[in-house]
Amino acid sequence: SMTIGQNISFPLRQQQTYTPKEIREIVMTRLAQVGLPESVLRKKPAELSGGMRKRVGLARALVLNPEIVLYDEPTTGLDPIMSDVINELILRTRDRDHVTSVVVTHDMKSARKVADRVIMVYPVARLSKTEPQVLYDGPPDGLDQVADRRVRQFTEGEAGERLMEMRR
Structure with a gap:
């Protein structure tokens, strides 16, 4: 398994257009931007908390701009x-x-x-397959005005009829 430093620098090394010094500078910049100290570079992913692993993933995603x-x-x-x-x-x-x-x-x-925009989809059975149906497409503050009960159930965290259907 790779160290965090190897993991974040992986996309840059694959490009083969950066010097080791440039790679280190880019990695250090991205690491700082996600709020992680240099000391994590030598660690393995299993040694980090969940939040630190998520931030490492973001740093890696951003190294190629x-x-x-x-x-x-x-x-x-x-x-x-x-x-x-x-x-x-x-x-x-x-x-x-x-x-x-x-x-x-x-x-x-x-x-x-x-x-800035939320799209909520719901699975709908069509013939022999399930397709997504768009229930909402708009700004986040518009979610509270949607009449569709499925949207309300999801945004308010209510089980409603769906839980009752699952128990049958």
């Missing part, structure tokens, strides 16, 4: 404080690096904080 970053459940498994740290990093990255962020999440607090 992408235009778009896809976050897949960035706050899952984190306590509320670390979840907010990750949300703040997403916002800072957007503002500082002019990065478009696509965030897939079930965490409505995070969605409301980091999103």
Whole structure:
């Protein structure tokens, strides 16, 4: 398994266009931007907390200066404080690096904080397969005005009829 330093620098080393000194400078810059000390570079992922691992992943994603970053459940498994740290990093990255962020999440607090636009989908059975149906597409503050009960159940965290269907 790679060390954190090797992990973050991996995309840069694959490009073969950077000197070792340039790679170290880029890695150190990104590490600082996600709030991690230099001492983590020699550690293995298993030695880090969940929040630190999430920040390492963000540092690695940013080393090549992408235009778009896809976050897949960035706050899952984190306590509320670390979840907010990750949300703040997403916002800072957007503002500082002019990065478009696509965030897939079930965490409505995070969605409301980091999103300019929210798209909620729901699986609908069609013939022999399941397709997503868009239930909502708009700004986060519009979620509270949606009449669809499935949106309300999800945003308010209510089991409702779906739980009753699962118990049958």
